Amino acid sequence: MHYLSPEFALIFVGFLWLYWWAGSAYGVRAQNHLLLGASYLFYCSFDWRFALLLLNFSLVILLLAQAIRTPDGVRRRWPMIAGVAIALLNLGIFKYYNFFREEAMALLSPVFTGASLPVLELVLPVGISFYTFQGIAYLVSVGRGEYKAANLSDGLLHLSFFPTLLAGPICRPNELLAQIESPAQRAIVAPEWAILLMISALIKKVWLAAWLAEEWANPVFSNPESYHAVELAGGLMAYAWQLFFDFSGYTDVVTALALLLGFNLPVNFRQPYLATNLSDFWKRWHITLSRWIRDYVYIPLGGNRGNWARTQINLVIAMTLSGFWHGASITFVVWGLWHGIGLVFQNLWHKVSEWRFPAVVGQIITFIFVCLGWLLFRAEDWDSVSAFVKGFGEWDIVPSLNWLGLLLAMVVFFTLARHAQTIMDKSAVALRKLPWWGQSFCLLICALAIMELAPAGMPGFIYFGF
Amino acid sequence: MQLDEKPFLAIEPESQHPSALAAISLACVLLVAIKGNALLQYWQQTHHIFLEFGHLPSASQLIPGSQTLANWQQDINRWTDERAARMLIAGQLLLTGNKALPEPAPLMAAQPKCPDVVIPKATAPTCPAPATNDKQTAEQLQTAAPVVANISIAASENNDETKGADATADPASINEPAAPFVMPDATPEALAIANAPIALQTGDRILLVGDSLMQGVAPHVITALKRNYKVESMDISRHSTGLTYPAFFDWPATVKAAFELENYQVVIVFLGANDPWDMTLQGKYVRYGSERWKEVYSARVKQIIQTAAEHNARLVWLGAPPMGREDLLGKEPLLNEIYANESAKYPLFARFVATAPSLSTDGSSFTKFLELPERGSVMVRTDDGVHFTTQGQKLLAKLMLAQFTHAAQPSIEQQSPQQSEQPVAEPGATPAESKPTATPAPVEQPQQPSPAISQR
Numbered sequence: 004m005h006y007l008s009p010e011f012a013l014i015f016v017g018f019l020w021l022y023w024w025a026g027s028a029y030g031v032r033a034q035n036h037l038l039l040g041a042s043y044l045f046y047c048s049f050d051w052r053f054a055l056l057l058l059n060f061s062l063v064i065l066l067l068a069q070a071i072r073t074p075d076g077v078r079r080r081w082p083m084i085a086g087v088a089i090a091l092l093n094l095g096i097f098k099y100y101n102f103f104r105e106e107a108m109a110l111l112s113p114v115f116t117g118a119s120l121p122v123l124e125l126v127l128p129v130g131i132s133f134y135t136f137q138g139i140a141y142l143v144s145v146g147r148g149e150y151k152a153a154n155l156s157d158g159l160l161h162l163s164f165f166p167t168l169l170a171g172p173i174c175r176p177n178e179l180l181a182q183i184e185s186p187a188q189r190a191i192v193a194p195e196w197a198i199l200l201m202i203s204a205l206i207k208k209v210w211l212a213a214w215l216a217e218e219w220a221n222p223v224f225s226n227p228e229s230y231h232a233v234e235l236a237g238g239l240m241a242y243a244w245q246l247f248f249d250f251s252g253y254t255d256v257v258t259a260l261a262l263l264l265g266f267n268l269p270v271n272f273r274q275p276y277l278a279t280n281l282s283d284f285w286k287r288w289h290i291t292l293s294r295w296i297r298d299y300v301y302i303p304l305g306g307n308r309g310n311w312a313r314t315q316i317n318l319v320i321a322m323t324l325s326g327f328w329h330g331a332s333i334t335f336v337v338w339g340l341w342h343g344i345g346l347v348f349q350n351l352w353h354k355v356s357e358w359r360f361p362a363v364v365g366q367i368i369t370f371i372f373v374c375l376g377w378l379l380f381r382a383e384d385w386d387s388v389s390a391f392v393k394g395f396g397e398w399d400i401v402p403s404l405n406w407l408g409l410l411l412a413m414v415v416f417f418t419l420a421r422h423a424q425t426i427m428d429k430s431a432v433a434l435r436k437l438p439w440w441g442q443s444f445c446l447l448i449c450a451l452a453i454m455e456l457a458p459a460g461m462p463g464f465i466y467f468g469f
Numbered sequence: 470m471q472l473d474e475k476p477f478l479a480i481e482p483e484s485q486h487p488s489a490l491a492a493i494s495l496a497c498v499l500l501v502a503i504k505g506n507a508l509l510q511y512w513q514q515t516h517h518i519f520l521e522f523g524h525l526p527s528a529s530q531l532i533p534g535s536q537t538l539a540n541w542q543q544d545i546n547r548w549t550d551e552r553a554a555r556m557l558i559a560g561q562l563l564l565t566g567n568k569a570l571p572e573p574a575p576l577m578a579a580q581p582k583c584p585d586v587v588i589p590k591a592t593a594p595t596c597p598a599p600a601t602n603d604k605q606t607a608e609q610l611q612t613a614a615p616v617v618a619n620i621s622i623a624a625s626e627n628n629d630e631t632k633g634a635d636a637t638a639d640p641a642s643i644n645e646p647a648a649p650f651v652m653p654d655a656t657p658e659a660l661a662i663a664n665a666p667i668a669l670q671t672g673d674r675i676l677l678v679g680d681s682l683m684q685g686v687a688p689h690v691i692t693a694l695k696r697n698y699k700v701e702s703m704d705i706s707r708h709s710t711g712l713t714y715p716a717f718f719d720w721p722a723t724v725k726a727a728f729e730l731e732n733y734q735v736v737i738v739f740l741g742a743n744d745p746w747d748m749t750l751q752g753k754y755v756r757y758g759s760e761r762w763k764e765v766y767s768a769r770v771k772q773i774i775q776t777a778a779e780h781n782a783r784l785v786w787l788g789a790p791p792m793g794r795e796d797l798l799g800k801e802p803l804l805n806e807i808y809a810n811e812s813a814k815y816p817l818f819a820r821f822v823a824t825a826p827s828l829s830t831d832g833s834s835f836t837k838f839l840e841l842p843e844r845g846s847v848m849v850r851t852d853d854g855v856h857f858t859t860q861g862q863k864l865l866a867k868l869m870l871a872q873f874t875h876a877a878q879p880s881i882e883q884q885s886p887q888q889s890e891q892p893v894a895e896p897g898a899t900p901a902e903s904k905p906t907a908t909p910a911p912v913e914q915p916q917q918p919s920p921a922i923s924q925r
Contacts, residue, residue, distance in 0.1 A: 016490075016497050023486045053550075101848055127852055190484030197489060225688035225704070228695060233564055263489060356609055383859045390692070401565050407556040439488035443495040450500055454507075455542065 004048040005169070006256050007208060019263060026189055035160055035183060038264070042165040046130075053128040056097075057163055063089055064138040065158040068145040072152065083146030088137055093391035094135045097127055102331030130169040132328060134162050136295050141176045143299060150176040157183045166257040166264070170250075170289040172271045182266050189265030198442050200259035201429060202449045208252030210457045215245040217458045219409060227394040231402045235394045237409045242381055243374045244416055247275060250289070254410075274420045276373070279365035281345050284373060296325045315350060319343035329380070334388065338379035345372055351449055510717050652778075655816050663817045667735060667783050668876035671699040676727055677783075678720065678773070679739040681708035682790070684741065686859050689866035698873065703727070711743035712769040721772035728780045736777045737869060739824075741808075742855050743788030745800035758803055766804075770811040778818040785872050786812050788823040788866070793835035793854025801825075802833075820872070827868050828861065839864075 004011050018041055025033040046054040067086035072078055141161065144150040153161060153176070161180040167173075174180075191197070223230055223238025230238070249271040261268045271290050278284035285293045299323040307314040317342065326339015360368065382388040421425070434442055501508060653659070669675075675694060676685045683706035689704040705727060715747040724736065748755045748762060755762045777784040786808045789801040797847075804822065812819040828849060829836045835848045842862070849861030857865065 009511060012497060013501070016494050019490050019493065023490060100480060188484070191486040191489045192484065194485050194489030194492065198492065226691045226695075228692055229701075231564055263486075263493070265484070265486075274917040399565070399568075401568060402557075402561050405553050405557045405560060407560040407563075408553055411556075439492040443492040443499075446492070447499050450496070451503065454504065 004045070005168075006253070006260065007204070015260065021262065031179065031186060031189060032191060034265075035156065038165070039156065039160045039163065042160065042163040042168060045165040046163065046168060049129055053130075056093075056128055056131075057134060058159075060090070060093055060134070061159050061162040062155075064142055064162065065153065065155055068142050068152040068158070071145050077254045077331060078146070078148055079195075080146065082144055086142040090135050090139050090142070096130060097131055099331045133171045133173055134168065136173045136292070136328075137167075137171075137301075138162055139299060140173065140295060141180065144176050150180070153180055153184065164261075164266075166260040166266075170252060170253055170257075171289075172257075172269050173295050174269060174291070178269050179266070191263060191265055193262065193431075193435075194439075195431050195437075197259040197262040198446050199431055199434060200255040200262070202446060203427070204252045204256035204259065205450060205453045206252075207248040207255065210453045212245045212248035212252060213458045214456075215241040215248070219404065220245050220381075222404065224387075224391070226399075227387075227391040229396070229400065230394060230404070231406075232395045232397050233406055234402050234404050235391060235397075237404065237406045239374045239378060239391075240370075240413055241409060243276070243370070243377050244413070246273070246377060246380075264469065274423055276370055276417065277366060277420055278369050278373075279360075279362050280369055281342065281349050281372065284369055285342075285346075292325065292328075296321050296328075300324055311350075311354065315347045318346050318350075322346065334379050334382050334384065338376055341376045341379060345376075510714070513714060513717070525546075554808055652815070653817060659817055663783075664820070666874035667785070667872055669694070669698040669700050669735070669873050670876040671736040673698070673700040674731065675700055675702040675735045675737065676724070676733040677702055677704040677706055677737050677739075678724060679706040679737075680710050680741075680743055681856060682742055683737075683739040684708055684871070685863045686862045689862050690737070690869050691864060692858060693870050694873070697870070698875065703731070703733070706739075709743055711740050712766060713744045713746050713748055715769070719774065721769055724773050725776050728782075732780060733777075733782050735873075736773075736782050736784045737787065738773060739787040739865075741801060741804045742792065742797070744804060745790075745797060759799070763803070763807060766841065767807050767811055770807055771814070774811055774815050774819045778815050782818070782820040784812070785813075785869065786819060786821050787869065788821060788825060790824045790828050790857075790865075791833060791835040793837065793850060795854075797855065798835075822868065822872060824868065827864055 004014075018037075022034055022037055023302060025037050043058070046057060064086055067082040067089075070079070070082040075403055080453070141150070141153075143160070145152050152158075157180065160183050161174075161176065164174075164179060164183075167179070183275050219238050219241035223235055224242065226240075227235055254271040258268045269291055273287040273290070275284055275288035278287050304317040304320060305313060308385055309317075320343075322343030323336060325337040326335045326337070329335045329338070359365070378388060382391070434445060437445065505774060655663075676684060677690065684704075687704040687706055687854050688700075691704060694700050694702055705723065707718060710720065712720055715721070720740070727733070744766070745757055748765065750761070750765065755765065774784055774786070788805040788808060792798060792801055805821075805825075809821040809823075812821040819871075826832045830837070830839065835850070835854065837848060838846050839849045839860075840846050841864075847860045848858050850856070851858055
């Protein structure tokens with residue numbers, strides 16, 4: 004059951020009434036208990052074993068966090084180190100074991116004939132990468148003395164809060180936990196934003212991402228040998244936008260859900276394809292992951308405190324790890340490396356020259372660089388990458404896709420991206436002026452229109468796979 | 470949205486949750502009321518829940534002037550389709566110049582003119598209709614373009630507003646009386662040829678039909694077929710589909726529609742993962758595995774095979790793989806039995822290929838990790854117990870490719886007289902014995918004479 008399924012929508016609406024009734028009758032604590040129960044039930048709808056694993060993980064992290072500060076006020080480091088190690092081990096076993104096993108076997112087989120590592124039939128629990136990182140962020144914040152350890156109930160909710168459980172945003176404790184712990188009565192103060200974000204999510208995810216995938220990205224990536232080079236370039240751009248619409252659509256919907264529950268989530272996207280250089284791109288794309296990598300990988304490695312060369316090495320390591328976080332595959336690692344090396348080149352340019360590209364040129368170069376990176380991100384193996392790259396040399400095939408139409412769509416997307424914030428702000432103001440039933444009809448009409456426009460089928464979220 | 474920059478929590482502390490909840494709830498209720506039938510079909514297809522509410526009111530009954538809206542929508546769709554078709558042609562001309570124009574049909578000619586190509590008498594299509602307007606020209610051009618994947622066949626999808634909850638019943642479209650199909654004689658020679666690998670030759674077209682399992686395998690098959698045999702493939706597989714819920718997606722009608730649009734020499738079918746569920750037929754509950762269920766399901770399988778046979782195409786039906794998901798455990802043998810039985814009824818056209826031996830250590834049970842000679846133990850099935858990893862998809866692609874071989878290339882001098890003299894099809898014939906197909910090629914495809922058709 005995921006966030007845009009009809010069953011989720013119906014259950015969530017019912018839950019909202021119960022939740023706000025509990026708030027007015029019994030207060031915030033009751034709301035938190037309801038949320039905790041709902042979050043675990045929601046996770047059980049995927050697999051009850053996932054919920055059990057999450058419970059185990061959360062208890063270990065929370066108990067270790069409580070063990071950091073002794074009764075006499077001294078902060079100890081070992082619970083933090085042990086907690087981080089356990090969290091990474093847990094993630095490593097469930098997400099990376101088979102990757103390492105197959106790679107190790109491939110390396111060992113020429114030397115040790117018949118060598119075999121045991122097979123573990125593990126299922127990757129959805130959301131494990133996200134809650135692991137959120138758990139580490141919490142533990143390290145407590146370990147550094149930035150945040151006090153939470154009680155068990157609040158801590159469990161912080162790590163299982165159902166709007167953010169499956170694919171983030173990865174919240175710091177002062178963002179989500181602070182709101183959970185706050186004794187103040189919860190409120191929905193901007194319902195028009197919740198409705199607007201839902202409409203935005205439907206447009207992005209159900210319509211645009213699905214349309215781009217079905218019309219462009221899937222055909223071109225499935226069979227690159229059959230398409231003209233221009234179509235391949237179009238398919239790659241379409242995939243770039245599909246990925247953005249998919250993940251930012253997801254972020255919009257979970258932000259709306261959180262708003263309806265009286266919570267405010269951190270921003271995850273700021274029109275990334277308008278970035279004028281690569282570091283700007285990473286300040287706009289999956290912001291909560293970028294800052295996690297910065298805070299818990301790049302800075303502990305030394306950040307920019309060493310010399311220039313050391314800083315670049317730290318950057319490449321951080322980006323490569325970020326790539327590996329996305330998936331247990333060598334193509335993801337190379338994708339991270341691609342961005343790391345790109346950042347190094349950008350820094351090198353900034354070091355040797357004062358001259359900067361005009362903003363538009365910078366945007367185009369950055370977009371092309373990022374799109375080429377998405378080729379690695381999408382590809383299942385090297386054969387797929389090489390088939391696609393070879394296809395760029397194919398100029399004789401008669402195009403069978405409407406590449407001019409896609410080009411037009413790209414122009415529209417870029418133009419809208421420039422004005423997205425203004426459009427959203429103005430829409431919110433207009434929506435706020437409407438009575439509640441007027442807002443309701445707006446949502447209904449948009450939903451119906453999108454259902455007519457969107458390709459058939461229930462869309463899955465790409466980032467659930469990470 | 471930059472919520473973190475908006476201190477609205479501080480500005481306006483009072484909660485507006487009653488109005489927010491009312492707005493969301495009203496929108497939900499109206500959405501369910503308007504899209505009720507689509508919702509029921511979705512639940513039947515994804516959760517196999519049958520909710521017998523009778524026929525919910527359709528949108529047209531609830532919204533005043535909805536017919537006008539529907540007409541507007543049709544007009545808009547037509548307008549956008551026309552624009553898209555023109556843009557496609559413009560895009561083709563821009564990139565490849567005159568090459569984009571189909572040969573040899575003079576589509577832009579003011580007067581109708583039959584294509585000047587050698588076509589066997591029995592397969593010769595009627596002279597193509599003149600290009601009467603831009604739209605028609607665009608459609609013909611589009612057809613001629615080497616589209617190899619993801620065609621839209623929405624016409625075969627059923628209108629959810631008209632079907633109600635009886636989603637497993639046969640849609641009316643399939644019950645239309647079909648032209649009688651005469652099964653060619655299955656001589657021992659023809660059978661021997663039919664059982665041998667299917668001969669492919671350059672320019673053949675292959676239709677891939679199936680669900681998400683096929684969607685995973687298709688790219689590997691398409692690439693390998695193109696590389697090895699220089700054949701074009703059309704992948705029309707669609708996730709969440711099967712033969713149990715024709716009101717949700719109607720495969721027999723879709724395959725028929727695909728053949729009406731173009732001719733294919735081979736059809737590969739791989740589905741079943743969404744099928745082992747109960748049906749409701751004319752309001753009656755039909756349990757999975759019951760005699761009635763088997764009868765209805767077999768009829769749907771037969772329709773697909775017969776469509777292929779009528780068009781003289783060979784069909785490869787891949788068996789459903791062993792499933793690891795709890796609610797699907799042990800259910801696929803019955804489906805495979807039906808596929809095998811129905812395929813056996815058309816020995817000259819259809820063959821059933823079991824997938825379990827290639828995907829299982831013991832030949833029948835679900836196996837997530839397989840020992841492969843070149844890679845050792847690798848994961849071939851995904852965590853959901855249904856789908857395949859890339860390695861698994863490659864295994865299946867290999868199994869599919871093993872069904873084909875290169876056709877011996879007959880010379881035109883040898884081929885033409887035979888084809889022009891013998892009007893009866895024998896699909897199992899070798900190239901040397903080739904005879905023209907009994908089924909005329911569709912009128913829409915005059916420019917694609919395919920001697921290969923007669924060789925299977």
